[in-house]
Each structure stands twice: as structure tokens, then as C-alpha cells.
Amino acid sequence: MENFLQQLINGLTLGSIYGLIAIGYTMVFGIIGMVNFAHGDVFMVSAFIALLIFLAVTQILGIASLPLAFVLVLVAAMILTALWAWVIERIAYRPLRGSFRLAPLISAIGMSILLSNFVQVAQGPRNKPVPPMFTDVIAVTDGAYRVTLSYKQILIMLVTALLLVGFWWLVQKTPLGRAQRACEQDRKMAALLGIDVDRTIALTFVIGAALAAVAGVLYMMYYGVVNFYDGFVPGVKAFTAAVLGGIGSLPGAVLGGLLIGLIETFWSAYFSTDYKDVAAFSILAIVLIFMPSGILGRPEVEKV
């Protein structure tokens, strides 16, 4: 039972990170119907940006207060990663609207390779050990098996929950959110009604990247190590989460993220850690084959 509780905590933490990345996949897919293959690498870039800013803030500016440094890193990483995503959309995806079917996906794959190798060249191929932070833990139960909840985990769940509320408000209540939902339903009609479609799509990428940047900061802090290939596997898992929750559906992405996080943690705890990635990848295949619209998604209707 204690083990179960501990794994539940770990799984929800991991799932929060996946959920934040998955939102970027699901929003972009919803609005332009493409799998943004480079999104996982944008997440990796954000983890590196966070690491470098954290070092700069503590070593160069000499800020000793960890919470202050954390807030600075979070804001800077969100802004800079959003800039990356904006440029990527502008250069690699926007010129391809109206090109043949596979073109944006191939371009995204190229971008993904480009990003991970750029970081490898710029930062070196070795693991970067991040200085540990927020190391305190709270004991949830006492006894032989002590279930713990670390400050890091509380922080991750708290930040995720807060952001999701803010993001929900953005999509449901603001003019930008309305424009986005309109573009999702019918891009041509939205353009006719005076919505700047290009700008809306660019902002979708930017918001997705900002959320991925938060995930990147949390990931760096939680695991304490970053590497240039860290974008690939979390990226595929977050995509799995988006598909599992129903691609195009925002609550679905969060739900899918939590489920994937839980499945992965429980699988590692009760079966084998060796095959935990196999489990996640198999879920992707199984979901796509047997329920392609996911848990909360709308079935896709093909119009001729």
C-alpha cells in the first residue's frame, strides 16, 4: 500500500510534466492538423535554456534566494523558448501551408534533428549534472516504508495546476482563445470574419512552447540532469499522452499526460524498468489502432 501511494505521487509528478508538453502537441494538431515533431526538442532546448539561465543567475548575478532564482528562470525560459517556437513556425512551417501532405511533417522532422544536433554542438554531448535544489521532503506516512512527498514534487504539481487554470482562462475567455477555437473549426471562414489566421497559428505555437518551457524547467529541476537527446523520448511520450487523451482536446492532453505518467511509474515499479519505454510506445500504437479518437476526443470525420 505504501509503495502504491509513493508510486502514485511519483506518477502524478511525471504526468504533470508530460501533460504540459502534450498541450503543445494537441493545440497545434487541433489548429493546423500537423504533428509538430520538433516539439519534444523545443522542450529539450527549454531545459537547456533553464539550466544556463539558472547558472547565470546564481553564478554571475549572485542571487542566493532559490525561490527568486526559480521564478526568474521560469519567466526567462518561457520567453526565450516562445521566441524559438515563433521563429521555427515562421521559417519551417508557415511557408509550407498549402504544400503537399507530408511536407510539414518532414520539415518538422528536419527541425527536430537540427535542434538536437545544434544543442549537441553548442553545449557538448555529455550529461549536464544540475545542482540539486528544493531537496527537502515531507514524510506522508511513518513506518518501515516511509512515503515521502518532496518539495520539488509539490512545486511541480502546484505550478502545473496554476498554469492550467491560467491557460484554461486564456482559451475560454479571451479574444485570442476565441480566435483560436474559430481557426480550429474553419480556418477559411475565420479569415473571412477578420481573424488574422497566421498570427493566431503563430501564437498557438508560442503558447505551446511556453508551456513546454515550464515542463523543461521542472524536468531539469526534478531529474537533475539534462542532455541533448532528452527531447526525443519525453516528446514521443507526451505525444502518446495527447493521442490517449484525444488529440485536439485540451483536458484530454492533461488527462492523457497524467495517465501516461502513472502507467510508466507503475509499470517500472511492478514489472520492469527495462521495458518502461516499450510500454509507453505500445500504448501509442494500441490507442491509435483501437481508439484513434482517444478518451475525450471527437471522432475524425473525413470530408471529401
Added chain:
Amino acid sequence: MGAKPTDAAPAFFSAEAIGGAFRAALVAAGLAFPILALRAEPDLNNQLVLLNRWPLLLWAAGIVFVGHLAAQIPHVGRILKWALFAGCTLVLVWILAGVANSNLPLRGKIALFTLIAASGFFGLLIAAPCAPGTPFHDFQKRARAFAGKIVGPIGIVALFAFPLVMLWTLGPGGSLKWINNYGVQILIYVMLGWGLNIVVGLAGLLDLGYVAFYAVGAYAYALLSTHFGLSFWLCLPLAGILAAFWGIILGFPVLRLRGDYLAIVTLAFGEIIRLVLINWTDVTNGNAGLSSIPRITFFGLPFTAADNGFAASFGLEFSPIHRNIFLFYLILCLALLTNVATLRLRRLPIGRAWEALREDEIACRSLGINTTSTKLTAFALGAMFGGFAGSFFAVRQGFVNPDSFTFLESATILAVVVLGGMGSQIGVALAAAAMIGGTEILRELDLLKAIFGPDFDPAQYRMLIFGFAMVAMMIWKPRGLVSSREPSIFLKTRKSVSASHVREGHG
């Protein structure tokens, strides 16, 4: 394609143009700021310390500023094309000078010099960016059509002659590098590219896990030959069948999915197979891999110095080059087999169905084509050729481990197909030669080492360049380097069509 006609471009060197360039430079500086300008390196206590590299940030911003301004120079496209042309000419002359000054035997020098000069200048002649309408442009058109006709046969003859010419000019020691590092290595990618071309180029199914079938072929040969002592010639078809079988197993459930989903699921399957290879240690020996796989024999004669070896049986002096020459011809024949099969298949109903499917799936279904079985055949056939290439890889290396079958390998093969032009056989071959041979050549250039310091390794930049090239290709030439297609069915006359006319969903 794609880029919308912008509002009238601002005049060159106007305040507006400079302002735009300044904004672009600011964005570039923002992108470069932490990632390029700072580098985190662990020190002796494994604590990360920051290294400053601010000049890089200035360079990035400066290059973007200048580039942005230069893009506004009138006729900049043509100027760039001519500059590129001049650069290629200079490189050609430089290579020729290198050959002339090298310490090769005289006959080798003359042979290499003539060959490079003839093909190089002919290539430059037809690639010169002349404006349409000029008389020379018409001549170029005819020369290009001529080149298109002869490049296949000449290429095949040249490839068959290649190892012998190399052996004759450079001797057994000097030719090893050319036959092995360049010849065999490039041909493996040509074969993989052609195999994947059936799936991606003809049937239009984006397969991101192609390397899984390569792995199945390699492990099939490694396991069958070490455990059951089967010979290469028996294992080769078995490896192909096994890979095709896996192609069907994996393909059957996923082929109902639409393009993007299919791509991601094939990627997941590729990773699953690699993870199983890593973790199923009883059979695959995990990360350590399988070693001491039986080497290739000349139809039973081993390539050893023994009395019953290949060299002794034919009265030759023993040399390791014999094995490499045999491997070269083997992979050449396998690659050509892939090519011939593809060309013949394109003329069969099934091949026509593939191409029709690529252009418009809904129309195919309404015409009564069974899309599942059509896609499945493409998938299985592509996988089979991947399996052949895999067992060749295993017999050449004598060692396999899961590191050779990562997603990057799939991405490289996909890049070969995309850059060469999806569906174009010759384009894929040229792209493989340029990409794989190009990185090998870059690695050897002393010039680059002199500029960037002695530890400069261009292989590090290889995937960076491939990734960039994939994006650039999609934007400027989405149908690849060789962008005209020979129709497999035609009315009255056979005409090459520009690839822009065979765009999916518009053809």
C-alpha cells in the same frame, strides 16, 4: 512554392530595410543568447561552471543582419546562383590540381584527372544557371535530357569498373579506403534509400522506423549463421522474408491510420524493436551485441591466406582487399536488384496503385483499389529490401549491436530519400553519394582542420546539416534534387513531367 507574394519589398538600403534587418538580428541574438553565448561545463568536482562565448552571439546577430540586408539586393537569387556556380568551378579546379600534384603513379593520375575533369565540367555545363530564353539555355535543356538518358547506364558501368580501376591505380593498400569507406558505405545507403523509396516515394507512406527492418535483417543473419551455421546465401533470402514478415505484422494494424499517425507509430515500432534488442539479453546479448559472426566467403572459398582460401585457389597473392572488392560487388548487385525490382514494379498494376494511392487515397478507394493490401505490399517489399541490406551489414561488419539501429539512422535514410526526391531512383542514389561521401571527404580535408583547429570533426555537424537540408528542401524544392519524374503510363509520347504537376491531391 508556399511563400506568399509579400508586399512590395522595401528598397535596398532604405531605413525600412535596415530596420527589418535590425529586428531580425535582435531575434537572432535572442535565440543565441543562452544556448550559444554560454556553455555549461562540469569542472573537476562535477559542478557546472559557465564559459562565456559572447563573440558567438555577436557573430550570429551580425550574420543575420548582413544576410537580411543582402536578401534585398536586386536579383540576389541569380547572383547567389552564379556565385555558387563559380564556387563549384573553383572546387573542381582545386581537386584537379590536387590530383595533378599528388604522389600517385602517372597512369593513376591521368586516369583520375580525365575522369574527374570530364564528368565535372559536363556537370558544370548543364548546371550553369543560364536565364531561360537564351540560346545556351536551349542547348542546356537538350544536354540535360541527354544526361538523363545516359547517366543510368554510364553510372552502372562506372560502378562495376570502380574497384578494379582503384586497385589498378592506387594498389591494394591505397584503394582499400576508397572501396570500403566510400564505395561500400555509400552503396549501403543507396540500397536502403531505394528500399525506403518504395514505401515513401512510391506509396507515400512516411515510415520513420525503417531501420527496424534493417536490424531484423542484421540480427537474422547474425543469429542464424552463428547458431545454425547457415551460409550467407541461405540467410540472405531468409533475412528478407523475416523482415517482410515483420513488415506485415507491424503494418497490418497501423496502415489504416492517416499519414502523420502512421509516421509516429512506425517510429514507435522502430524504437520498440531496438529496446527489445537491448533488453532481450538471452538471445541478442543486449548492448554488447553479437560478435564473431561468420565472414563472407567467395561461394564457399574463405577470404583467408590459407591454402583453400580465395587467393590461393585463384593463384593470387593474398590481400584483404579481395574481400572488400567482393563485398563491393555484392552490395552493388543487391542495390541494383532493388532498383530493377522497383522499376519493374512501377509498371505492374500494383505499382500504379501505389502511385495512385500516394496522390489521392479517397479516389483510389472509390475506384475499388484495396488500399490496405496495396499499402501492405509496399510496406512488406520495402521491409524486405531493408532486411537484405541488414544481413549484408552484418556479414560486412562481423559484429552487430543495437547502437547501429537508432532513430538517427532512420532519419538519415529518410533524409537520403527526401533530399534525392521522393520517388526518383537516380536522385536517391545521388543524394546518398553526396551525403555519405560528402561527410567522409569533409573529415579528411586538412583545410577545415587548419581553419577550425585540430580537433575539428565535421561528423559532428553531419546531422545538423542533414536536418537543415531537410527543412530547406521542403521550402524551396519539395520534390528533391532530381525533381522530374518519368511517367510509367502515358498517352502517345513519353514526356518527363515536372514534379510540380504530380503534387499529391492535385495531380
